Amino acid sequence: MSQQHPGDFPSYADRQSQPQAQAQPHPEQPVASSNGNRVAATAARTQNWWNETLHKLSLHARVTLLAAVAVGLAVAIVSVAAYITVRQQMYQNLDDSLIQRAGQASQKGVLTNLENLKRASADALGLSDIRVGVLSADGVQYGAQNSPLPPMGDDELQIARDQGNQASLRTVGVRNGPHYRVVAVAARYCPAGYSNECQQDANFLQPGALVVAQSLGSIDQTLHNLGIVLWAFGLIGVIGAALAGNAVARSGLRPLARLTGAAEHVARTEDLKPIPVTGTDEISRLAMAFNAMLGALAQSRDRQRRLVGDAGHELRTPLTSVRTNLDLLAQADKRGGLRAEDRRQLLDDVRAQMDELTTLIGDLTELARDTPQVRNAELIELSNVVEDAVMKVRRRAPGLEWDVQLSPFPVWGDERLLGRAVTNLLDNAAKYSMPEGAEQHSDGQPVGHVTVRLLDGVLTVTDSGPGIAEADLPHVFERFYRSSEARSRPGSGLGLAIVKHAAEQHGGMIYARNVPGAGAQFTLWLPHAATQSR
Secondary structure, eight states: EEEEEOOOOOOOOHHHHOOOOOOOOOTHHHHHHHHHHHHHHHHHHHHHHHHHHHHSSSSSHHHHHHHHHHHHHHHHHHHHHHHHHHHHHHHHHHHHHHHHHHHHHHHSSTTTTTHHHHHHHHHTTTTEEEEEEEETTSSSSSETTTTTTOOOOHHHHHHHHHHOOOOEEEEOOOOSSSSSEEEEEEEBBOOOOBBHOOOHOOGGGGEEEEEEEOOOHHHHHHHHHHHHHHHHHHHHHHHHHHHHHHHHHHHHHHHHHHHHHHHHHHHHHHHOOOOOSSSSHHHHHHHHHHHHHHHHHHHHHHHHHHHHHHHHHHHHHHHHHHHHHHHHHHHHHTTTTTOOOHHHHHHHHHHHHHHHHHHHHHHHHHHHHHOOOOOOOOEEEEHHHHHHHHHHHHHTTTTTEEEEEEEEEEEEOOOOHHHHHHHHHHHHHHHHOOEEEEEEETTTTTSEEEEEEETEEEEEHHHHHSOOOOTGGGGGGSOOOTTTTGGGGGGGGGGHHHHHHHHHHTTTTEEEEEEEESOOOEEOOOOOOGGOOO
């Protein structure tokens, strides 16, 4: 019979009696803090490197990497959860089986009879991967003659001494061998040579523990195979996710690549042709916004071209007139000069042409700004702006009767631009209210009438002229547009265009109509300062 002395396995009491090493404080406590700082610095450097690497990647690569990482994390979490669940379930089933079989064996008394245990073999019991032994309360180990003893230690010895209803379970590694799951249940064994006495008198039974150890080789192999399968499927899933992410990125970013190509084409050729748009996703909305921007750029470029062309046409006339008058003056000086009266008229004509040219250049400069809104806006009183404009225009048109009624109305805007716009409206009304060639009746009576009203931000200017032809009404605010009736009068055709420009920059609007019994009426509306955004 195989025996081992309990001295080979130190008991719980022996281990408790051994002096325990006291933890001595380390003389250099800052070492832990230094290690923590190094770990934090390493983590910070790693994070910075990762961020820099991500920023260097293309969006296509980022989408592919994100898909692979996301699926990889999901597969890892599922794999770990499945592995832990299977492992716990297999161990639980094994533990339940070992406890049940050990309890049944201890109750039947077959294996707790040392003579039967000595002659028993694992093959006979159908338990080739199981080791069976008995541990006495004194620590003496008994086992089968041709079978190694199961691992026995303090846990099993405690069960043998307590003789309770509980069982001990633990996993033990054997040197140069597999792991074992060891279970011990309380049992009363029959010493060798006392089989008959034990059957007749239970007092011959000695307290001990029946120890059963089963190899974990099959479970370890199963878990190993499961781990390989999980790793394989996880790797396949990550590769598949990367391929799918690559395909999704390629398909999803194709419109963005087309949009990038279109932008590069515009920068290279200045061709503002819109790109085709399909779908209603975010990329399609971006493409539509890009097309809208191209449209706005095309319109702005067309406006600039028209402005340059029209400006060149309009500037040619006063410049030609000025050059003609100067040439005439130079030729006259070579022949002895002009009469004082003729010279005065010629110089007055030149001054008038220069004034017209100055006004035209100022109007062109104002319209060439083409800004979407007023910058550096200030709080101004619109009634004061209108009053100053009325006084200025009234001095230039003394033969007109002015009916002015103004009410206070604050607005946020550019006082200079609003003053120019209101002045243009009043100049236009004065020009058409006064018949050609007549500045005032011989009896001192006014030759025309202009009505100006400002109420709740609505400025109306009504003249007493012939009105506007219905065909010309949609075009009166266009740049350089002049009706057939207006071509015989002074002007560049930019005054009302500046009025519209000023109204739009201040968030307002301007429109024209004919008033029965009077002439043309222009209405300018501007929002109140309390409702404007600065």
